[in-house]
Structures are given as structure tokens and as C-alpha cells.
Amino acid sequence: MARRVSTTRKLAVTAAAWIIGFLIFFPILWMIVTSFKTELDAFSTPPKFLFFDWTLENYTVVQERSDYLRHAMNSIVLSVGSTLVGLLVGIPAAWAMAFAPTKRTRDTLLWMLSTKMMPPVGVLVPIYLLFRDGGLLDSRAGLIFILFMANLPIIIWMLYTYFKEIPKDILEASRMDGATTAKEVIFVLAPMAVPGIASTILLNVILAWNEAFWTLNLTTVDAAPLTMFIASYSSPEGLFWAKLSAASTLAIAPILVLGWFSQKQLVRGLTFGAVK
């Protein structure tokens, strides 16, 4: 480091980082804390932060009232399934764009990204009708398809930026060595892009896990994932904050743990391969 950083400055920056980090984390913390309150404490003004009667009652009630495991299983199937299908399509697509670009590749990439800018509700009715007529409502297959379509642009973009960093020479060398395109992708490109593929998988599992619009609108029971599980607690018979919090905590727990252990990969994923 060429620049000298004073101790006060370091302290200030560290403090600021902690404060910002805490502010961002606060809603989640508050939700977790609330999930251990009685419904009465959950409503109280001024809010009780730590000094209340901690209880596990909400979790018991939530377990009794609905089937957490079934929803969780659906969440896993939908997020992992849509990501895997996305990779099957995304890896060849990103290969083509990174290593065999045409004049229109840049436009295609931007166009794909532009589909993410459209509000999904704009196509809700046609998609709903297609799903109804195709018998895909409340089916895992239908949901995997829609989540795969929704996240495909991001998958291709991420893989594309990673693949761009891989020297073209190495792929050409494998071609000279007699590898077919499929073998080139499987034996040379994919192993070299493992970090990129891993963070793509991770980010997309999280996006699909948290996706609420399509899952809420196109499922009811059979294919309903954890988003539906949470939503069922913001019911017309009155808001039950504590139970809603318990359900939400249960819903985000798996992904939170996954995210915690894979922070490094994720950060790299979120910067879209811009940083080495």
C-alpha cells in the first residue's frame, strides 16, 4: 500500500461499515426476534427488543398449522431444478456468445437483459392463461419452466462474463487436439470456469428461492414453495406478526445458511465477473 491510512480514519471507516451492515441486517434480525415473541409482545409500543418472554410457541403453531417440509421441498426442487435447466441452456449459449460472437451478439445480450426490466405483472394474464390451458398451474414442471425463463438472462450474462476471461487460445488448442465442441465445453471450458459456474448456480438458487411473484400467482398447494408458506400467514383473519415472522424465519433459514457459507463466491457472482 502506497497510501498511508491514519488510525482515526481506519476506525471511522470500520465503524461506518458496521453501522451500515447492521442497518441492512436489522429487518432480518427484527424478524427473528419477533418470531420468539407472543403475539401481544409483537404488537407492543414501544417495541420490546430483548426483554420479553421468549417463547417457541409460534414455531409449534406454524408446524401444526401447515406443512413446512412439503413447502421446503418444493422450494428446493424449484430453485435447484430451474437453475440446472438454466445451466443446460445457459452454458452453450454463453459459449457461443463469448467465443463465436457475431455482429449482433452485443444486441442479443442487451435484449435478453431488457426482458428483466419488464414488470412481470405485465405478462401475468397471458402466462396464467397459457398455464391454465396447458394444465401447468400448480405444477412443479410449470414453475421450474417459468423460473428458468425468468432467470435465464442473468445466468447467460454471468456465464458470458466469466467465459470472456478464459483465453480463446486454450479452447482452440483443444480443438486442434481433436476435441469436438461438446468435449471442448465439458473437458476444458467447464473445469476452467468452475468458480464462475458455482457462483452462477448459487446466485440463481437464491433468486429462485426468493422469487415470490410467479410462485404466489401460479401455485396453490401441490407446487407451493416457501413463499406461499409465508404468504399464508398474512391472512384476512388478521395479521399475526409473530407467526408470520416465525414462518419467514423458517423460510429463509436454509438460504441464509447457504449464503453465509458461500459469501466469497457470491460476492464474485454479484460483481458479474468484473473483479478478478
Next chain:
Amino acid sequence: MGKIVLEGVEKSFGNVNVISDVDLTVEDGSFVVFVGPSGCGKSTLLRLIAGLEDVTAGKILIDGIDVVDTPPAKRGLSMVFQSYALYPHMSVRKNIGFGLRMAGRPKGEIEQKVNAAAATLNLTPFLDRRPGQLSGGQRQRVAIGRAIVREPKAFLFDEPLSNLDAALRVQMRLEIAKLQDTLATTAIYVTHDQVEAMTMADRIVVLNAGRIEQVGSPLELYNRPANLFVAGFIGSPKMNFVGGPAAAKWDVATVGVRPEHITASRDGGTWSGTVSVAEHVGSDTFLYVSVDQIGDVTVRAVGELGAKPGDRIHLTPDPDRIHRFDANGKAIRP
């Protein structure tokens, strides 16, 4: 067998013609070097032969079979890249054996051939290392090992030595030449370094702006350059060109004479001028002389002349080694 014939090969990227109408025959077992300034299309031509680029027009025949529609994997050639292009996630052993593995050869055969190639290239102690743990020279050897193990019809080298330091470059140059001689496999070698071209080639192909300027043995190109471009490109320091009234003496537009074919003396000669720079490189002294009415002329002088900048000096070109060129730059031969 590995005879490569190019017939009317052309390549354009959009509207830009990179290779125009190239005809060339590379005989089986010969070592052919493509040389030319950067951007002359020599690498593109090599990549067309490899199949890494598609030709716009023309034919490429390998052992008599047109391969323009054959993918690189099926052409039976192997290539050594400037960047080495080793597979970073594989050990040296796997790097060398990759081509055989892709061809679906049995494990025992791969093992044996990889070991043999490694022994030839002194790579045996490094077989289990990754490319990242090797030095530049070792990586280059691995790249060569990967090329030879497949017993290809021809080797294609794309400026393989330009990432090495000067000493290593000379050593690898010798090794590649020796190896090619032993294996007797056709080799096409691209370089911008005319010393590499002169020392390694059986035949040199001089390219300029996507066209072949001349094809010939190193000495042919040196002694009988076909035009101004080849005359100026081959030889170091480069040939002196003299035009205008001074060339009229020989009845041509331009005359060329190499620095080593001019005698410098203090007593008298055809031209006279002032030394502007004297470079002593030990075996030789190169004098840059500002000659009256002609301009700068480079001369190779024998050591004992002791000329210093500012000295008046006389130069005499060897009349038998003068190259004469017409107004279009074409060589005129008696």
C-alpha cells in the same frame, strides 16, 4: 505423410481482405517459415490451414484432400500457440495426453506415448505438475509435447518463441529445428523474426499485406530477393537502398546494397560521407554514414578501421553484390 497445398486461398473479415489469392505448396517433411511484418496475415494464413478460421475462397489440400470444410479436430494437424495455451487445470501428463484421450486411445498407449514424449523433451520430472508451476521454457516444451504426441501430419507453430527471453529463444530454436529434423514431420512456422526464419527454414515464405512476396530457401532470399520488400525485410541490418541520380549510374530506379557488401576506407571510394554513429558489437562495427547527395547508408566495417562520429570516410559497394530494382520495385536480374 503431410503435403499441404494452398490454391487461391482468400480470407476477408467483412470488407477487409487479409489474405488475397495465396498459392503455395508445402512439401512433405519440409520446414516452412512464414515471415512478414505484423499485420501481414501470416498468422491468419496459419489459422486457415489449422481450420481455426474459415477460408473465404480457395482450397486447402492436405495429402490431396480438400479440407476447407473439415473441422480443425479432423485435419490431423497440431499447433503450438504463442501463449502456449496449456490447460491450466490439468497436470503436464494430462495436457500432453489430452489429444490421445480425445481420440479414444487405450490408457496404456496414452501412458506410454506421453512418457516417451516427456523423455524426449526432458519433462519427465514435471509430469505431475500443473502448467502454473512451470517456467516459460518448460511450458513451451509441454506445448510442443502436446503437439508431437499425436503424430500429426504437420506441426503448426504460431510465433512459439516470442514470449521467451533472448537466450532461451536461441536454445528452443535449435531444439525445435532438431526435433523436426528427427521426426521428419512437415512443419509450418510463423514468425516476425527474420533471424528465426533464416536459421530454421528449409523454405521461407515472405508475406506482405496478405500476399506472398517470395518463396525460397533462406540463401535464395538473401542473394536474389525478388523485390524491394523482400530485399529490405531479409538481412540485418537491412539493405541500403539508393535512388535518384546515384542509381542512374546503373540505369535503374533503385539500387540496393547490403551493409556487409560495402567496403569502407579512409583513402577513397565511390561514395563519401560523414560517420554519424558507430556501433561496436565486438565482431563487427556498424557505421551509420551520412553520404553526400544520397543520405544515410549503413556499413558493416571490419574492426580495425576505428572510425568515430564526425570522421570523413569513403564507401565502395561491391559491384557484384548490387541489387537493381525497376520503378515498380521489382528486381532486375542480368
